Amino acid sequence: MRVRFAPSPTGALHIGGARAALYNWLLAHGPGDGGEARRGAFVLRIEDTDRERSTEENVAQILDALTWLGLDWDEGPISQIGNTPRHQEALAQLLADGHAYHSSATADDVRAYKARHGADRGFRGEPEASGAVRLHVPDEGQTAFHDLVRGEVSFPNASLDDPVIARADGSVLYNFAVAVDDLDSRITHVVRGEDHISNTPKQLLVFRALGVTPPQYAHLPLLHGPDGKKLSKRHGAASVQELRAAGYLPEAVNNYIALLGTGFAPDEEFFTMSEMAERFRLDRVSRSPAVFDEQKLRHINGQHLRALSTDELTARLEQFTGRSGLRGAVEISREKIQTLADFWPLAGFLFDGPADDPAAFDRVIGSGGGRETLAQARAALADLEPFTAETVESALRQIVERSGVKPGQVFQPVRVAIAGTTVSPGIFESVALLGRERTIALIDAALAR
RNA sequence: GCCCCCAUGGUCUAGUGGUUAGGACGCCUCCCUUUCACGGAGGAGAUCGCCGGUUCGAGCCCGGCUGGGGGUACCA
Incomplete structure (x- = not known):
């Protein structure tokens, strides 16, 4: 098994992203079916084909957040933009094979097409001499896949637009680059957020056009804020950095976000990373979105905090507060705090x-x-x-x-x-x-x- | 609008045809007790979204509906 986490460096590592990374990590670190200690490899790839929004600072921040969580990768980080030659090669192949074509159609043209042919009719362009590159989507049949979390998922081909896979300047787009990179990295299982589920048929179509076997897919339910909307900044601490600054322990963050969306045992909630890796199963992952509840995170954090030895807790608190000589105070405070941030106000x-x-x-x-x-x-x-x-x-x-x-x-x-x-x-x-x-x-x- | 996904107490979950629908967070009461916690014992809170169907029997199977969410870029 080869899995990957492929964040785009357009911001800090969000909790939802951290959970996708964690699930991939757990998958790779669980025991293999044949008795191997490790089930597979965890590849880290940076999805940086959007040159406008991708920054070095964000890459560094994401790597730092993953490291803090202990989600170490076996290969990478691979820069997607670094695979440009390979992307171009694959693009040329599809163009030569007739699986893709140049088109100057704009978003307005696509809208006009739908006005003419029906809202549920996917856009089909006419091959031109130049312009962006679109992939030919068949008009008949379905593009279906067996999602390891959700079961059968299918999209009628007729409703899919011919997706743009490269810009007019030749640079490739996300849905194309992802497929080529997953292929080249020999990824066997793509485990990502549900917000990517409608990208899957497009990527599957790329694999088909390339004439290769696609990986298996699993789409994780999204994390929501208390208002039921996709978790974001306005819900408070939404990034791993913020959780860290709020005094949460990485093992507790991992434990909590793993629990959000899957149970590991009927009556137990406290787990270490290796226990989770041992028990994690994709087919046990919930299909419905979960609300991120910081109160419960606090509770779990308190449990992990108390599971630490006083020496270890002291080291973490000294790191967190920037003070030293805290051991005695830690010893008498450890039963009374839930986060590292609770310590100083108390002691x-x-x-x-x-x-x-x-x-x-x-x-x-x-x-x-x-x-x-x-x-x-x-x-x-x-x-x-x-x-x-x-x-x-x-x-x-x-x-x-x-x-x-x-x-x-x-x-x-x-x-x-x-x-x-x-x-x-x-x-x-x-x-x-x-x-x-x-x-x-x-x-x-x-x-x- | 169109495509797709989802639906068990406020929240996270267990439950895969027969259970008093289990656990956890939060909330309340009590015990412990020097505060706050921790720990312990209880409690309130769910017509398992709704309506049909299948079945002797449905939270679990099927259909419809409603509601929620995601996607709908020459972003990722």
Whole structure:
């Protein structure tokens, strides 16, 4: 099996594209039917025949996003524009064989043709001496294929326009280049988004004209935004880069987008890449579009985050935040965050001092006897030795017992004093990590307000 | 308009002729409990888009309809 992912570098790598790449990767990395460790090769090709919109920056960005996701390729990246000589050769062949012809017909001509022959009648041009190149489409029969996800799909040839496969300047167009490249790369399975399903008959016709056997096809359902429309920028984070910046883990992104459109097990949702590769099957892929739900991504991300060792999580958080020495804080925060981005707002006070939240201060310390209990806490902690989460806990709990108040009435003022807010990692652990000096200084500062 | 695809709670899914229609996210309640989470126990939420048909029996098979989506470039 040889599969490929062929993005066009006209923008960042979108989530939908990432999923197509992932499914191809899973296909190639799953165990082979004959017991091979790997089922096949994953080829990366850059669809850059549109010189106007393709940029080097976008290529670099896409490669970077794929690398971050861990979707490494076995061959490529192949630049489609780099195959121009081969495209021209194939084009000349079709022209010589009479499978294609020059035509100067414009979009208006095509419209006029349909007005005359019926809206469901595909355009048929007259061969001319020059102009763009169109492929001859038969008037009879169907161009059909067995889609590995959807089953039989067919298009009546009579309704298909003779597609333009090369511009008047001789440069080839997408549907032609794709077929030639898939042929040359010996691609056996084309797995791509459903937005390409109506391109498939055109490509099949190119293969037929070339007299070769086409690959098999599988069209994945599209990803939609909450409004039911194709996922795009206006739905928020729509690119892999944005997901990365939002603090999601690549393994969680892969897990979630793989789940969108296929289940791997009836009652399980947490999977590693190798588990997914092992279980992935095209015929298990859903045929209906799925709505991208960032809340569920957050949930899955939290699970992957907690599955990481503290050392590994620390390394990722230090990379993400650009700070170092985070291990202790990570240890006491890891149960409380869902994304890498959640960490700093929760634990940043341990490094940069308390957050500024006057409302929390007034509510917890500035009223209800908060100052008094805080002062008691200061006294209890001032000479505490050793200064560990355990000793801090028993010291503070003694205050609770002695004064007969609810635990929160003692813990919350301390929390606000050191963190500035009412949300933080466990209070004993936080105090212990800060150490006696800093804790006392922070309590004094709060008492002085 | 034309061509094509799709249709199970708000969302993602399991289910392939006989189930109290299962699970997950989200939401609600409770437990745990120092906040927030995590974890645990419950709960609300689906006439399986609609109408016909096949069948003793249909979410599952067939047809029509409706709704949604994609495509419709000398873009990819």
